[in-house]
Structure formats: C-alpha cells, structure tokens
Amino acid sequence: MLKFLTCFIILISYSNSELILEKVLLLSRHNVRTPLSKSLPQTSPRQWPSWREKSGYLTSKGRLLEGYMGEFFSEWLQQKGLIQNQCPSDDTLYVYANTAQRTVASAEAFVTKGYSDCNITVHHSDRADPIFSPFIHNSTFKFRQEALNQMKDYLNSLHLNTSYTTIENILDYKNSPLCKQEGLCDMLTDENRPMVITGKKPFISGPLKLSKSVVDSFIMEYYEGFPSNEVAWGQIKSEDEWSTILNLSRAYLNAIFTIKLISLDLSKPLLGYLSSFLLNDNSPKVVLLMGHDANIYTVLSAMNFKPHVLHGQYEAVPAGGKIVFQKWFNMLNGSYHMKIEYVYQTADKMRNGVKLSLDEPPEFTTLELKACIVDKDGYCPWNEFKTLLEELIA
Numbered sequence: 001m002l003k004f005l006t007c008f009i010i011l012i013s014y015s016n017s018e019l020i021l022e023k024v025l026l027l028s029r030h031n032v033r034t035p036l037s038k039s040l041p042q043t044s045p046r047q048w049p050s051w052r053e054k055s056g057y058l059t060s061k062g063r064l065l066e067g068y069m070g071e072f073f074s075e076w077l078q079q080k081g082l083i084q085n086q087c088p089s090d091d092t093l094y095v096y097a098n099t100a101q102r103t104v105a106s107a108e109a110f111v112t113k114g115y116s117d118c119n120i121t122v123h124h125s126d127r128a129d130p131i132f133s134p135f136i137h138n139s140t141f142k143f144r145q146e147a148l149n150q151m152k153d154y155l156n157s158l159h160l161n162t163s164y165t166t167i168e169n170i171l172d173y174k175n176s177p178l179c180k181q182e183g184l185c186d187m188l189t190d191e192n193r194p195m196v197i198t199g200k201k202p203f204i205s206g207p208l209k210l211s212k213s214v215v216d217s218f219i220m221e222y223y224e225g226f227p228s229n230e231v232a233w234g235q236i237k238s239e240d241e242w243s244t245i246l247n248l249s250r251a252y253l254n255a256i257f258t259i260k261l262i263s264l265d266l267s268k269p270l271l272g273y274l275s276s277f278l279l280n281d282n283s284p285k286v287v288l289l290m291g292h293d294a295n296i297y298t299v300l301s302a303m304n305f306k307p308h309v310l311h312g313q314y315e316a317v318p319a320g321g322k323i324v325f326q327k328w329f330n331m332l333n334g335s336y337h338m339k340i341e342y343v344y345q346t347a348d349k350m351r352n353g354v355k356l357s358l359d360e361p362p363e364f365t366t367l368e369l370k371a372c373i374v375d376k377d378g379y380c381p382w383n384e385f386k387t388l389l390e391e392l393i394a
C-alpha cells in the first residue's frame, strides 16, 4: 500500500511529463532596429548618434540577438519533442514575416542560426501585407467618431507633465529647431491631435508622438550598446528618469493601439490568421510570425489579457520579444490546454549581447486571458481559449 501511494504521489508530482506539446505559434516583434523618425534632428540642438544601417532597418546587433533567439527556440522545440534534430519542412515549421526589411531580416536571423544547416524559406508578401498592417478597416463615420472620442478621453486622462518636463530637459527642447524655427517650445501645452483615417494606422500628431519617437531612439541606443555617455547623451541619470520618460511612449502606443474598439478592428486579419493555424489540426506544428509592436499591442488588447509585468524591460512590447501560444495535450485524461507566455530578453542582456541556451534561457512570463483562467502551472482549458478566438473572428 505504501509503495502504491509513493508511486501515485510521484506520478502526481511529475504530472507535467504527461503533457505533450502539440502546437506552437510565436508572435514576434522584430529585433533591434535603427530609429524610424525623420523628425529627431528637429527635437534637440544636440547631435543624434549615427547608425550604420538605414532608418528602420534591423541592425547587426539585432541580427545577432535574433539569432540567439533562433538557437534557443530550436533547442527548446527539440527538447519538447516538437521538431526533432532534422531540417523541418514548411509542414512542420512555417515562417512568415511582414514585408519590411527589419521583419524579414529578423526571421532570417532566427532560422539561419536556429537551423543553420537547413534551407528554410521565410515567407513574405512583396507588398503591404494586411495580416501585419495595423490599419483601420471600419469605414463608417460612426466608428471614426467613436474611436476619436475614446482616444481624446484617454489622452485627457493622462498625467504626463513631469514626463514632458524631463524629456524637454534631456533634449534641451527650448533650443531645438522645433522651438526656434516653428515656435513649438512647450510640450505641456502644445496640442496632441488624434487622427483616425480608414486604411491608415491611428495617429496622434504633437508632443506625445515626438517624445515617443525620442524615447524609442534612446531604447534602441541602449540595446545596440552605444557607450553610456551616448545613450540619450548621458542625460538620463537614474532608473526613475527612465520610467518617467517611458510613460510617454507607453501612453502614445496605448492611445493608438489598446483602446478596445480600435484594437479589435486593427487586429482582425491577424486574429483570423492565428485562428486558422491554432484551430486547425492539419496546420504546421510550429509557426513563427515576425511582425511589429503594433501586432502584439493590438492582439493583447483585443484578446483581453490580464495586466502583466515584464521584469528587466523598459518596453511593454520589447524588441525581439515573442508571445508564445502553446497547445498542450494531457495524456492522462485526454484533455487539451492552452499556455501563453511572453518570452523576451531583458534590456541589460540585450545590451550585453548575452547568448541564449536551455541553460541560459530568455525570460518566460505567463500571460492570462480574462476569458481563460490559468491553473498554478499556467495552463487554461483549451475549449475556453477556442471559444474566445471563435468569438473574436466571428
């Protein structure tokens, strides 16, 4: 009897080994890129650092870091028994990137390092790809009006005075070309003007957008490994100052991507793609989707996740970070489960170029959907997940 009990207890405590990973979808943001904004020189009298790559391109540091992700995930997928030690075909691993250079190059970095002896195709469209484009689809006046009002309400709810003052000081904004030539000298009072145009990305012109671009550049400088006195010209003196200015970029991205009405509309094609993969038994075992922060922001908002914290990261949607959707099968009782984790590298490890492996893994943060409550190990019932997806794409 005692023997039987011991056995039983061992079985329970090792019950995870009774779970088999059947399907994985990685929804990824491209890795480190050069700044996108053309207006940076207007925001400060200081000299912006120069980058080797063209604006908006994946940097060689970004390629290195994404290669590490590829190496890690190929080991992880092999450990989980999903892709054995052989070259996966499209039926096993399907890699799909948005058209932009930084997304295609990120996906290429991932597969060239992860599957170095293989010839894996990175699928992508030659023109703007609706799956990855965070464009407004609804063409009704009512939608645009509602979206605008909700963006304005959100903007009015923000308390960003301290953040604006801090970024103005870092930039020496009073001496910037914008102030001297165009009279835009006060971020606290200059107007933020939201725009909702069918077929375009939601947009807000004004100091919030400007400061979002500035903070984005600082973060990329940090990841890229610029010397400390060149990251934001050495003007960010403490972690507190980082969090103060980060509120500006979070506020901007939240305003354009996370209002439910907007995120549901923007993410519809991508959610359709996710469903066609996750809810289809004959789809490839693993899919890598290489997109943008917009894709992750809108999917997280549309699917209605509970709040989460990514420790060690400045960004809410870090470069190279991946939402990893996992469909698990429980052999003991024949039931299916969904587990969703945010897998990302900390800002410091990105800056230091730390190589990843099963012994030195990236960060794993469990995510929880409001419509699919997880158990202590992070699994939620598959049927609840399936119902949610079906409702979202209906």
Ligand SMILES: *[C@@H]1O[C@H](CO)[C@@H](O)[C@H](O)[C@H]1NC(C)=O
Binding pocket: 119, 121
């Ligand atoms: C790799 O695959 C591509 C597309 O399937 C093909 O055109 C190319 O010839 C292949 N290269 C090698 C070295 O097998």
Ligand SMILES: *[C@@H]1O[C@H](CO)[C@@H](O)[C@H](O)[C@H]1NC(C)=O
Binding pocket: 138, 139, 140, 142, 143, 146
């Ligand atoms: C467009 O938006 C309006 C207003 O929110 C909504 O009533 C309508 O159902 C939406 N149309 C589609 C196709 O989503």
Ligand SMILES: *[C@@H]1O[C@H](CO)[C@@H](O)[C@H](O)[C@H]1NC(C)=O
Binding pocket: 159, 161, 188, 189
């Ligand atoms: C923020 O600054 C504006 C402009 O100077 C001012 O009108 C407003 O009262 C300030 N808000 C707070 C909460 O201090």
Ligand SMILES: *[C@@H]1O[C@H](CO)[C@@H](O)[C@H](O)[C@H]1NC(C)=O
Binding pocket: 159, 162, 163, 243, 244, 247
């Ligand atoms: C940043 O925003 C968070 C919540 O949005 C708030 O709690 C915090 O006080 C803000 N920090 C600063 C320095 O403004």
Ligand SMILES: *[C@@H]1O[C@H](CO)[C@@H](O)[C@H](O)[C@H]1NC(C)=O
Binding pocket: 330, 333, 334, 335
């Ligand atoms: C199967 O086992 C899991 C894990 O113990 C449990 O959460 C789930 O409810 C069970 N499913 C069925 C159909 O019994």
